[in-house]
Amino acid sequence: xxxxxxxxxxxxxxxxxxxxxxxxxxxxxxxxxxxxxxxxxxxxxxxxxxxxxxxxxxxxxxxxxxxxxxxxxxxxxxxxxxxxxxxxxxxxxxxxxxxxxxxxxxxxxxxxxxxxxxxxxxxxxxxxxxxxxxxxxxxxxxxxxxxxxxxxxxxxxxxxxxxxxxxxxxxxxxxxxxxxxxxxxxxxxxxxxxxxxxxxxxxxxxxxxxxxxxxxxxxxxxxxxxxxxxxxxxxxxxxxxxxxxxxxxxxxxxxxxxxxxxxxxxxxxxxxxxxxxxxxxxxxxxx
Amino acid sequence: xxxxxxxxxxxxxxxxxxxxxxxxxxxxxxxxxxxxxxxxxxxxxxxxxxxxxxxxxxxxxxxxxxxxxxxxxxxxxxxxxxxxxxxxxxxxxxxxxxxxxxxxxxxxxxxxxxxxxxxxxxxxxxxxxxxxxxxxxxxxxxxxxxxxxxxxxxxxxxxxxxxxxxxxxxxxxxxxxxxxxxxxxxxxxxxxxxxxxxxxxxxxxxxxxxxxxxxxxxxxxxxxxxxxxxxxxxxxxxxxxxxxxxxxxxxxxxxxxxxxxxxxxxxxxxx
Numbered sequence: 308x309x310x311x312x313x314x315x316x317x318x319x320x321x322x323x324x325x326x327x328x329x330x331x332x333x334x335x336x337x338x339x340x341x342x343x344x345x346x347x348x349x350x351x352x353x354x355x356x357x358x359x360x361x362x363x364x365x366x367x368x369x370x371x372x373x374x375x376x377x378x379x380x381x382x383x384x385x386x387x388x389x390x391x392x393x394x395x396x397x398x399x400x401x402x403x404x405x406x407x408x409x410x411x412x413x414x415x416x417x418x419x420x421x422x423x424x425x426x427x428x429x430x431x432x433x434x435x436x437x438x439x440x441x442x443x444x445x446x447x448x449x450x451x452x453x454x455x456x457x458x459x460x461x462x463x464x465x466x467x468x469x470x471x472x473x474x475x476x477x478x479x480x481x482x483x484x485x486x487x488x489x490x491x492x493x494x495x496x497x498x499x500x501x502x503x504x505x506x507x508x509x510x511x512x513x514x515x516x517x518x519x520x521x522x523x524x525x526x527x528x529x530x531x532x533x534x535x536x537x538x539x540x541x542x543x544x545x546x547x548x549x550x551x552x553x554x555x556x557x558x559x560x561x562x563x564x565x566x567x568x569x570x571x572x573x574x575x576x577x578x579x580x581x582x583x584x585x586x587x588x589x590x591x592x593x594x
Numbered sequence: 595x596x597x598x599x600x601x602x603x604x605x606x607x608x609x610x611x612x613x614x615x616x617x618x619x620x621x622x623x624x625x626x627x628x629x630x631x632x633x634x635x636x637x638x639x640x641x642x643x644x645x646x647x648x649x650x651x652x653x654x655x656x657x658x659x660x661x662x663x664x665x666x667x668x669x670x671x672x673x674x675x676x677x678x679x680x681x682x683x684x685x686x687x688x689x690x691x692x693x694x695x696x697x698x699x700x701x702x703x704x705x706x707x708x709x710x711x712x713x714x715x716x717x718x719x720x721x722x723x724x725x726x727x728x729x730x731x732x733x734x735x736x737x738x739x740x741x742x743x744x745x746x747x748x749x750x751x752x753x754x755x756x757x758x759x760x761x762x763x764x765x766x767x768x769x770x771x772x773x774x775x776x777x778x779x780x781x782x783x784x785x786x787x788x789x790x791x792x793x794x795x796x797x798x799x800x801x802x803x804x805x806x807x808x809x810x811x812x813x814x815x816x817x818x819x820x821x822x823x824x825x826x827x828x829x830x831x832x833x834x835x836x837x838x839x840x841x842x843x844x845x846x847x848x849x850x851x852x853x854x855x856x857x858x859x860x861x862x863x864x865x
Contacts, residue, residue, distance in 0.1 A: 314767040315690025322681040323696065325737045330703050333711035333718065340714060347720055396607060409851040410611035413618065416847050416854055418796040420814040421836040424821050425621050428829055434633035436620060443635075468613070476859035529709065532798050536818060550709055550799070557713055558803060567713040574710040 340567035347561055358568040368569065371549045372576065374459055378548075379527045381463040386523045387516060389471050394478030395508065408479075412472035419469070423536035426465045427452065430537075452538055455545040462533050462546055470526065474519050481515035482508070517588055521581050528577050549573050618840070625834040632829050646834035649827070655808055656838050659816040663839075666731045666812055667794040673736045674790045675783060681737065682745035683771045687757060697746075703739045716803050730804040731812065735794060741786045748782040749775060788850070788857035795843065813839045 341358055345351035362368055393411055397404065414422060429436045430451040438448035451461040485508065493507050531550040534540050540547035549569065557566035624632050625646045627639040650656060684690065685697060715734060724730040752775060760770045776783065801815040808816065817839055821832040847854050 311688050312690050315684045315688030315693070318680045318684035318688065318767065319690065319693075319696060321677060322737055322742070323692075326696075326699055326703065329715065329734050329737075330699075330706070330711070333714035334706060336714035336717070337710050340717075345717075347717065393610060396603060396610075401607075402604075405852070407607050407611055408855065409847075410614050412851070412855050412859075413614050413844075413847070415858060416792060416843055417618070418798070418814045418817075418839050418843075420796075420798050420818045421839055424817070424832055424836055425617055428624075428833070429617060429620075434829075436617075436635065439633065439635055472614070472855075473859050476855055525707070529707070532818070536822060553709060553712070554799070554802070557716060563713055563717055570709045570711075570713055574707045577707055 337567050337571055340564050341571055343564040345563040347563060351564070354564070358564050361565065362568050362572060367544070367547070368549070368552060368572075370544050371547045371552045374545060374547055375528055375530065375549060377459050377545075378463045378466075378530060379524060381460050382467055382527055383520055383523050385464070385467045386471065386474060387519055389467060390474035390478055390519060391509075391512070391516075393471065394475045394482060395504065397475065398479060398482045408472075408475070411475050414469045415472045417469075419532045420536060422465070422469050423533045427537045430461055430465075453542055455543045458538055458542055458546045462530075462537065466526070466530070466533060470523070474523070477515050477518060478512060481512045485511045513588075513592060517585065520584055520588065524580060524584065525577055528573060528580075549576075618844075621833050621836065621840075625830055625837055627830060629828050629830060646828075646830040647837075649831045650834040650838075653827075653831070654816055654820045654835070655811075656813070656816065656835060658809060659811050659813045660838055662728075662810060663795060663813040666728065667791050669728075669732050670735045670794045671787055671791045673732075674738045674741050675787060677737055678741040678745055678786065679771060679776070679779075679783075680768070682742050682749055683767070683775060685742070686746045686749035687752075687754075688767065700739045700742055704743075712799070712803070719804050724804070726805055726807040726810050728810065731801060731810075734800070738786075738790060741790060744782055744786060745779070748779055752778055784853055785857040785860055788853055789860075792843070792854075792858060795839075 342353060342355060343351045344354045344357070397407060397411075401407065428434075432438060432448060432450045432453060435448075435451070437451070442448055449457060452458050489507060489511075490503075493503050498506065529550055530548040531554065534546040534548050534551050535554075538546045540551055550573070553566050553569040553573070556562045556569060619637055623637045623639060626642050626644070627634070628641055628643050628645070631639060631641070685693060685700075719725060719730045724733075756774055757770055760774055765773075796814060797812070798814040798818055801812050802818070805811055805815060808819075811819065817832075817835050820835055
């Protein structure tokens with residue numbers, strides 16, 4: 308028993324050291340940094356709540372938060388709808404079923420940086436593939452990434468496209484658990500395809516839908532490489548994301564205290580939004 | 595009617611699949627086209643050229659970045675498997691003081707968004723003088739909470755009698771782990787290996803913070819810097835650079851798609 312105690316401690320010790328250095332310390336130091344002004348060159352200065360006050364009135368930060376909500380209002384519903392539609396289509400005997408699944412999942416395995424570079428070209432106003440298709444069917448080309456009104460929606464659609472395969476797998480897993488007997492019962496009752504979807508499939512998939520909402524929301528708040536590569540946050544800062552602002556403050560302005568404050572605020576906002584969503588969905592379910 | 599429904603279903607699936615695959619095919623073909631043809635919808639170049647690849651290779655150290663990425667992702671993956679297994683084995687099968695607390699701490703770590711610890715970690719790396727080193731790219735990823743929890747869950751299901759018998763034969767805990775547990779844990783090890791490798795291979799925010807020297811840059815970082823800095827000069831060249839990042843992944847995915855899907859979607863379901 309004592310030998311087991313000893314080997315257990317020995318085997319777990321490196322991980323404990325790692326947690327202290329790379330999890331506990333940074334979390335603690337993030338909170339301390341909120342009260343500091345530090346450029347990494349001169350000594351850090353204690354500035355009390357200056358960072359918090361600055362953040363509260365920083366229109367660039369709130370612009371980024373508002374942009375994220377624009378992104379989420381398009382991304383989350385679109386993600387649910389497309390993932391659900393593809394999963395329901397796949398959830399039957401099909402020729403080439405694993406091929407379809409693999410095709411939908413392909414963008415998930417590709418680096419976000421590559422997808423961003425690829426789509427900047429697809430969205431390009433004059434030579435982009437999408438506008439060439441539009442022109443071919445007789446429509447006017449759209450300046451997707453250079454018009455303030457379309458830039459964030461365009462990025463939201465792209466991110467939905469990249470991640471949908473991931474959520475299809477989550478929904479497919481959920482569909483396996485709808486009992487055969489329920490499906491037979493509702494068919495005997497004479498429900499048509501839409502009614503079966505609306506009154507059996509959709510309610511049964513609620514846990515998966517909650518998961519999709521949570522994960523795609525967190526993902527939305529962590530948006531970085533897409534605006535960094537595709538728009539630089541423009542036009543008119545309409546695609547500026549919170550993480551891009553955090554990165555800029557740390558890397559370009561050397562404001563460690565302020566960047567850490569943005570990080571803490573982002574963590575609190577993510578926690579708050581996810582909590583509120585779960586409460587809302589829970590209440591909707593109770594009705 | 596039934597036939598019509600079936601036809602519509604397959605037409606829909608084919609259209610959807612095309613939406614996901616066509617952009618990558620277009621990208622691959624664009625890298626083989628001369629600049630005058632890049633914008634064209636057609637997938638087949640009139641005139642095939644390797645100029646884009648030649649220019650890409652000459653203008654930035656992509657060969658070096660390929661080696662860097664391979665080295666960093668492989669080291670992290672091996673570490674996560676070896677160290678993660680040791681930790682998970684202790685947490686699942688050995689009784690020691692603080693085990694429950696360690697388990698709780700591991701779950702708590704998963705709930706903290708990475709952006710919270712990003713800046714403090716960055717300042718730590720700066721103060722340790724690790725900017726522009728492989729250490730900065732590798733060390734913060736040596737352990738992975740998701741991996742440890744998945745391995746622990748799997749190790750819990752292996753019968754105690756195997757451990758008891760091995761101990762009776764005088765085997766140490768490490769030998770039990772690597773000669774008895776590992777062969778039984780291939781499914782979970784492959785899941786952990788794939789999502790760890792892919793996560794590291796595609797990571798770009800952390801390298802952008804801690805590496806400025808082109809010689810140390812990983813592929814996605816060099817690609818981003820190259821495409822943004824105008825070093826590419828043309829669409830074909832920046833897409834050719836993207837291909838260096840994409841080709842190894844697509845080849846691996848073609849052979850192991852089931853494992854990829856299980857691994858990369860499975861972590862989301864768990865976490």
